[in-house]
Structures are given as C-alpha cells and as structure tokens.
Amino acid sequence: MIRRYAALIRNAWLVDLQYRASIVLWLLWGVTEPAIALGIWWAIAGEGQIAGYARADFARYFFAVMLINQLTIAWDSWYLDRWIRDGDLNYRLARPLHPAHEAVAENIAYKARTASVILVVWLLVAAAWPAVRLPLDPGRWALTLVAVLLAAAMRFFISFTTGLLAFWTTRATAVMELHAGVSLFLAGRIAPLALLPPAVAGVAGALWFRSMLAFPVDLLTGAVHGADAIVRGLAAQIFWLGTWVVAYRIAWTRGIRKYGAVGG
Amino acid sequence: MPSIVAADQLSKTFQVKVRDPGLQGALRALFRPRYRDVHAVRDVTFRIDPGEIVAFLGPNGAGKTTTLKMLAGLLYPTSGRVEAAGFNPWTGGPPFKRRIALVLGNRQQLVWDLPPEETFLLNRAIYDIAGGDYRERLAELVTLLELGDVLQKPVRQLSLGERMKCELVASLLHRPPLLFLDEPTLGLDVTAQDAIRRFLTEYRDRHGATVLLTSHYMQDVTALASRVLMINRGRLLYDGALEALVARIARTKRIELVLGARGGGGGDGNRVTAEALAAFGAVKSFRFPNAVLEVRREDAPATSARLLAAFPVADLSIEDPPIEEVIRIAFARGVEEEE
Numbered sequence: 142m143i144r145r146y147a148a149l150i151r152n153a154w155l156v157d158l159q160y161r162a163s164i165v166l167w168l169l170w171g172v173t174e175p176a177i178a179l180g181i182w183w184a185i186a187g188e189g190q191i192a193g194y195a196r197a198d199f200a201r202y203f204f205a206v207m208l209i210n211q212l213t214i215a216w217d218s219w220y221l222d223r224w225i226r227d228g229d230l231n232y233r234l235a236r237p238l239h240p241a242h243e244a245v246a247e248n249i250a251y252k253a254r255t256a257s258v259i260l261v262v263w264l265l266v267a268a269a270w271p272a273v274r275l276p277l278d279p280g281r282w283a284l285t286l287v288a289v290l291l292a293a294a295m296r297f298f299i300s301f302t303t304g305l306l307a308f309w310t311t312r313a314t315a316v317m318e319l320h321a322g323v324s325l326f327l328a329g330r331i332a333p334l335a336l337l338p339p340a341v342a343g344v345a346g347a348l349w350f351r352s353m354l355a356f357p358v359d360l361l362t363g364a365v366h367g368a369d370a371i372v373r374g375l376a377a378q379i380f381w382l383g384t385w386v387v388a389y390r391i392a393w394t395r396g397i398r399k400y401g402a403v404g405g
Numbered sequence: 406m407p408s409i410v411a412a413d414q415l416s417k418t419f420q421v422k423v424r425d426p427g428l429q430g431a432l433r434a435l436f437r438p439r440y441r442d443v444h445a446v447r448d449v450t451f452r453i454d455p456g457e458i459v460a461f462l463g464p465n466g467a468g469k470t471t472t473l474k475m476l477a478g479l480l481y482p483t484s485g486r487v488e489a490a491g492f493n494p495w496t497g498g499p500p501f502k503r504r505i506a507l508v509l510g511n512r513q514q515l516v517w518d519l520p521p522e523e524t525f526l527l528n529r530a531i532y533d534i535a536g537g538d539y540r541e542r543l544a545e546l547v548t549l550l551e552l553g554d555v556l557q558k559p560v561r562q563l564s565l566g567e568r569m570k571c572e573l574v575a576s577l578l579h580r581p582p583l584l585f586l587d588e589p590t591l592g593l594d595v596t597a598q599d600a601i602r603r604f605l606t607e608y609r610d611r612h613g614a615t616v617l618l619t620s621h622y623m624q625d626v627t628a629l630a631s632r633v634l635m636i637n638r639g640r641l642l643y644d645g646a647l648e649a650l651v652a653r654i655a656r657t658k659r660i661e662l663v664l665g666a667r668g669g670g671g672g673d674g675n676r677v678t679a680e681a682l683a684a685f686g687a688v689k690s691f692r693f694p695n696a697v698l699e700v701r702r703e704d705a706p707a708t709s710a711r712l713l714a715a716f717p718v719a720d721l722s723i724e725d726p727p728i729e730e731v732i733r734i735a736f737a738r739g740v741e742e743e744e
Binding site for chain 2 (some may be wrong): 147
C-alpha cells in the first residue's frame with residue numbers, strides 16, 4: 142500500500158508542476174481570507190481587547206487558521222461529483238484500489254505542498270514580527286498535530302461523503318458550498334468562536350464545526366486551557382470523525398448500487 | 406472447458422425521472438417526482454469460453470454497454486447472476502479486478518498532463534507488478550502497438566489513436582485474462598482502427614485472453630469477433646457466428662456484374678439495358694458497364710449461369726448484402742421472423 146501511495150502522490154506532484162501558476166493562485170486564496178479577517182479584527186480591536194483578544198492575539202489566531210485550514214481542507218466533493226457525473230469513476234472502480242485511496246493521496250500531496258509554503262511564510266514573518274511567534278512547547282505542538290490529523294480526516298470524510306451525494310442528485314457541490322458557507326462562521330474561519338454570540342458558538346461546539354478547525358487552532362495558540370478541555374475537544378473530534386466515517390460507508394454502499402455508470 | 410463469463414437471466418432496470426414540459430411540469434417534478442422504469446437489460450443469458458472474442462451488437466441504447474458494465478462489476482444488476490473470471494463481480498473485490506481490464510473508448514485513465522509512462526508506472530504500483538514483469542510486458546505492448554516514441558510525450562499532445570493505444574497498454578500491464586472493451590475504436594481513423602484490431606487479435610493469440618467488446622464499427626466485428634451477441638431494447642436477439650446470422654437474415658444475394666461489349670455489332674441496340682437485366686432479378690444499380698442485381702439466395706447460382714449465357718460478362722461475383730444492411734434488417738424486423 143505504501144508503494145501505491147508513493148506512486149499516487151508522485152503523480153499528483155508531477156501534475157502540480159505542470160500548473161505552477163494555479164498553485165500560486167490557490168495559495169493566495171488560502172492566505173487572503175485569513176489576511177482579510179485579520180485586517181478587519183486588527184482595525185476593530187484598536188489598542189484594546191475584544192473578548193480577551195488583543196491585536197497580537199488576532200494575529201496569532203489567523204496565522205494558525207491559515208496554516209491549519211490548509212492542512213485540513215478537503216476538495217474531494219468537487220472531484221467526486223465530477224467523477225460520478227462524467228463517468229470518470231468507471232475506470233477507478235475497475236482497478237483493485239478503492240477510489241478513496243486516490244483521494245487521500247491527493248490530499249496528502251496537496252497539503253504537503255501548500256502547508257509547507259505557508260509554514261515558511263509564517264517563519265519569515267515571525268522572524269520580523271514577534272506578535273505571531275508561538276512558544277516552542279513540544280507538548281502543545283504534539284497535541285496540535287493529533288488534532289490536525291483528526292480534523293483533516295474528518296473534513297476528508299465530510300467532503301467525500303458530500304461528493305457521493307452526486308449518486309442521487311446533480312447538486313452535490315451546492316450542498317458542499319452551503320457547508321463551506323456555514324463553516325466560515327461556525328468553524329472559526331472569520332472570527333474566533335469566543336467572539337460569536339454564545340448560542341452560535343454553542344451550535345458550532347455541539348456539531349462538528351469546532352472540531353474541523355477552531356479546536357486545533359485554539360490548541361496551537363494556547364486558547365484551550367486545562368487538560369479537561371483538551372480531552373473533551375479531542376473526544377468531540379473522534380466522535381464526529383466516527384460519525385462521518387459511518388455516513389461515508391452508508392453513502393458509498395448505497396450509492397454504488399444506485400450508480401448509473403454514465404458516460405460510456 | 407469451463408466458461409470464463411456466465412450471465413444468467415441478467416436484468417438491469419433504471420428508474421428515470423419523468424418531467425412534463427414547461428414551468429408547470431418542472432414545478433410538479435420538484436414537488437411530486439414521477440419515475441418511469443427503463444429496462445436497459447432484460448433476462449440476458451449467455452456463456453463465453455476462454456479465448457473467445459465476442460462482440461455485442463446493437464443500436465445506441467440497446468443495452469450493450471450496460472451489460473458490459475454489469476459484467477465488469479460497475480453496475481449492480483437488478484436481478485440475475487453473473488460470474489466473470491471466476492468471481493461474482495460485485496463481491497470479487499481486488500482479486501477479481503486484477504483479472505479484468507476495462508477500456509472505455511470515451512473515457513480515459515491516462516493522466517492528461519503527464520506522459521503516458523507515468524500512468525503506466527502508477528498502474529504498476531496499483532497492480533503490484535514486479536519490476537522485471539513490468540519492463541517485459543511494457544516492451545511487448547509497445548512493440549505490438551508500435552508506440553516507440555510517444556511514451557515521453559504528455560498525453561494531451563498525443564493523437565486520439567496514440568491515446569487509445571496507450572490506454573490499452575495501461576489496461577493490459579497486469580496481463581488480465583478477461584478484457585472488456587467499450588467502443589475501443591471510437592473516433593479513430595481507419596489506420597488506427599486497423600492497428601487496434603490487429604493488436605487485439607495478436608494479443609488474444611499470444612496470451613489466450615478473452616475479449617468482450619462493443620462497437621459501432623462493423624469492421625471491428627467482422628475482423629475480430631468469432632461470435633456476436635445481438636442486443637436490442639435490452640433483449641438478447643441472437644447469439645452465434647456472424648456468418649450464420651447473415652445466412653439467416655439475408656434472404657438475398659447480390660450478383661455484381663461487369664459487362665463487356667457484345668462482340669461483333671457494337672450498335673446501341675446491342676447494349677445491355679436495365680430492362681433486360683430486370684428479367685433476372687431486382688436491379689439495385691446499373692451504370693454501364695457495372696450492374697448489381699439482387700436475387701433470392703437459393704437462385705443465385707442458377708441466375709448467374711443464365712446471366713453469363715445472356716450477356717457478355719467480363720466479371721461476375723456473388724456477394725452477401727453489406728453487413729450493415731443485414732444488421733439493420735435484423736434490428737428492424739427481429740431475427741426470428743426471418744427464419
């Protein structure tokens with residue numbers, strides 16, 4: 142299996158190298174959203190604090206969002222939707238390798254590429270700007286790594302499962318768009334959850350949105366206090382990951398039976 | 406010899422949403438969708454022996470591709486049973502998939518932006534092909550398909566024919582005993598079509614592979630298939646050799662004449678006329694010196710002899726009607742009625 146993954150990731154990178162301009166554009170997109178959010182909060186915070194967040198806290202928060210969002214984001218619903226509707230799933234189903242493996246390999250390739258660039262950018266900025274520096278705390282980094290892996294796995298299954306809706310509807314990507322729109326607020330992409338109205342933050346915590354992004358970000362920036370809160374956050378991530386894996390399995394086994402194998 | 410493919414009472418029914426035209430129809434479909442059953446394949450039963458090349462024949466939407474996809478495990482049958490390469494395609498998993506190849510004429514697995522060799526290497530990893538086997542098989546396929554210098558060019562720069570050849574290489578590196586080819590010559594020029602056909606025959610002869618294919622090109626069928634499965638509206642109409650089908654369907658033969666000038670005279674009165682030919686059979690075309698007559702199959706030899714006696718004939722041949730026409734008749738009237 143390792144050889145297969147190596148081959149899949151190699152091919153993904155080789156394709157990437159054909160499209161250097163688009164890599165830059167995607168990277169800019171990944172940087173722009175948190176940069177804009179930071180700019181707005183920077184202006185609003187002024188010299189004071191909002192819900193305990195001063196300018197430097199916002200800066201750290203959004204640099205973490207930039208990195209962790211790139212590490213956990215999944216585009217699979219768009220691919221799946223196209224594979225299913227155009228019939229590109231056909232030859233993938235005829236190979237002795239589940240199509241999900243190809244999707245996972247693509248994710249690893251994409252994340253390694255974008256996150257490494259963002260990490261370098263962060264290090265460069267941090268060298269000049271102490272506000273975005275993070276303490277070298279191996280324990281915190283290790284926990285963050287676990288939370289990021291859980292979040293990445295969960296977001297993969299959310300995206301893959303949503304893409305599988307294309308077995309039933311031609312509007313699968315619309316569902317994913319809706320989810321992305323909601324997660325803009327509930328996952329903490331445009332503001333720390335602590336700044337949201339308690340009811341909204343409550344929804345984000347009760348559903349999977351906090352586990353997607355806000356929790357690992359808070360873990361990295363040190364906004365999660367106490368072992369208890371960390372354990373609860375990780376447990377929520379594991380629970381929602383499990384839930385989405387189950388959803389994926391149901392969608393896959395049912396969808397594949399319904400599959401019309403369009404397009405030749 | 407046990408069969409490599411066995412389909413028993415195989416059926417596939419799709420549910421298709423029906424919508425009345427207009428805005429009202431669209432709204433009604435939105436709130437109260439109605440479905441109609443489309444029977445793409447109905448009670449199809451056949452067996453295929455190892456090493457056979459079998460072609461599915463049928464008009465668009467006849468159910469050929471649906472049948473092929475059920476055999477390859479892509480589509481789940483509504484009812485009936487399939488066994489292919491020793492497996493139920495639906496439960497066979499990777500061991501089944503290692504024993505088949507699926508080539509779709511209008512879909513490609515080659516990575517568009519990379520040279521084909523990258524896809525080959527990917528498949529080498531996916532199918533766990535040992536290094537020595539990989540090099541040996543690649544060399545063989547490249548030679549058979551005359552693919553020398555295209556392996557390093559990006560796929561997007563290859564011609565359609567080169568792409569299809571590379572598709573075949575990618576699909577055969579794991580040397581599957583059972584090949585499913587859906588329109589493998591679609592859109593190719595005559596030379597490329599011919600190259601693919603020659604390759605498939607050669608490959609079967611070398612490795613004893615079984616080939617099931619669908620095609621709209623009758624040349625594919627006549628050149629490759631020892632047996633045809635004729636499908637129309639989801640039903641299997643005919644299963645057997647193509648020649649036997651022609652003999653069954655075509656009640657007529659064509660006598661093609663090249664007439665010579667009548668010796669001696671040379672005046673217009675001596676010229677053969679269409680009216681004169683009509684006494685021997687239906688004149689399909691006549692432009693001196695060429696004439697084509699259609700006569701009843703059993704009368705062909707006798708009529709030929711009479712023609713030779715009556716006219717100055719430079720050349721005469723007895724042919725079956727064009728295969729396309731036979732097939733068209735078969736689909737229009739059905740096979741059984743013609744018996």
